[in-house]
Amino acid sequence: MDPHLLRTYVTVARLASFSEAARELGYTQSAVSQHIAALEADLALPLLTRRPVAPTPAGERLLEHAGALLLRLDAARADLDRFAAAPRATLSVAASPLALHARTLAALPATGVTLRALPREAVPAAVATGEADAGLVDGIAAPSDPLRLPDVAPLAATGVAEAPLAVVLPASHPLAGRSGLRLDDLVDARWLDAPAAGLPLDGLRGAHGGPAGRGFRTALRYEGTDTRTLAALAAAGHGLTLLPAPAAADVSGAVPLTAPRLVHRTELLLPAGAPTEPGGPAAEFTRRLKS
Numbered sequence: 001m002d003p004h005l006l007r008t009y010v011t012v013a014r015l016a017s018f019s020e021a022a023r024e025l026g027y028t029q030s031a032v033s034q035h036i037a038a039l040e041a042d043l044a045l046p047l048l049t050r051r052p053v054a055p056t057p058a059g060e061r062l063l064e065h066a067g068a069l070l071l072r073l074d075a076a077r078a079d080l081d082r083f084a085a086a087p088r089a090t091l092s093v094a095a096s097p098l099a100l101h102a103r104t105l106a107a108l109p110a111t112g113v114t115l116r117a118l119p120r121e122a123v124p125a126a127v128a129t130g131e132a133d134a135g136l137v138d139g140i141a142a143p144s145d146p147l148r149l150p151d152v153a154p155l156a157a158t159g160v161a162e163a164p165l166a167v168v169l170p171a172s173h174p175l176a177g178r179s180g181l182r183l184d185d186l187v188d189a190r191w192l193d194a195p196a197a198g199l200p201l202d203g204l205r206g207a208h209g210g211p212a213g214r215g216f217r218t219a220l221r222y223e224g225t226d227t228r229t230l231a232a233l234a235a236a237g238h239g240l241t242l243l244p245a246p247a248a249a250d251v252s253g254a255v256p257l258t259a260p261r262l263v264h265r266t267e268l269l270l271p272a273g274a275p276t277e278p279g280g281p282a283a284e285f286t287r288r289l290k291s
Contacts, residue, residue: 001042003073008035009047009059010066016053068152071125075153078130079271091281094132096120097197097225098244099266103161104136107288109281117225119196121150127269128153133282135269140165140203140242143263154272160289161266165199165257166248168234168241173253180258183208190219192239197222197230199242199264207262 012021012032022029040047047059055063090112095104097117108115118126120137127135139147146157167181175181187208193201201216208215219239222230227243231251234241244264248254268289270282 002039003070005035005039005042006062006066007070008032009039010063010070012036012048012053013055013059013063018053071128071152075125075128078128079153079273081130082271087280088133089281090114091134091285092116092132093134093136093285094118094123094126095136096123096138097227098199098247098264099123099136099138101161101163101244101246101266104266104289107285109284112281124149124152124155124269127155127271133270134285136160136266137269138264138266140199140207140262141265142261145265147265147267149267149269156270156272157267158270158286158290159265160268162263163244163246165242165262165264166245166254167257168231168243168248168251169253169255170235170237171253172237176253176255178255180256182259183257184259186240187215189216190239191216192220192222192230192233192241193218194222194224194230194241196225197227204242207260 008021008025008027011025012018015021015024018032018036019029021027022032025032027035036048043058043062045058046056047062048055091109092114093108094116096119099120100115100117116126116132120139123132123135123137126132137147137149141147143162144159146159149155149157167175167186169176175185183204191201191204192198201218204216220233222233224230227247230241231243231248233239235251235253242257243254245254245256268286270286
């Protein structure tokens, strides 16, 4: 299967338009049509309906594979490009918002750094494809357990910080005065769904171990990345949220999570086996995070 044809197909399916895909890819519309026809001939299956432009059932199944395949190819190219690249005097770091805390920020070099906040699921891909030299990603885990990260490419993950968790709720909430809370106490509560700024509700459901998809209902969805806004929404009564205890320290209604035994974990991601300039910014950043 030709990856160029596959990339064209994914673009057409995403944009639902041959002409829009041609503009984005820098091809003529005729070339895009030829790519799709060649891929359909190779697979002996129709992949797209034309009016409207939409994936067929076979095309939908191909899309389930295509993203991972193309990402792996991009990661392989980036991995080999690193061997031929000149030593870098700058550092690009991709980080999920909750991975940016006192310890990780203090480890950044004083100059030459580009820091990009990304959704946590996008951080491994950014490192794998060379969009970032290093990544900082966070999540919920049992103490000392590694995070479960998507298998996008060979990456070296190192734990650099763990912190207790706290439930953020209004100061007037009946549970606000407790010395600790269990997830069992909160399954039927209304929660803030904040996939970028907070900890995903799917993670809470998985940690709780209850029936799939049950509990932790959404009261309000927040699509921003500002953790302070998320905490303020919880304090104002728009839904509960779970944050690392240091991030919730200034919220009067924050209560420690005592069971199950979980922590907020931050990991450093680097390309596995890639050459690192001994005195370069990536090596210095890594050394300071691990010290």
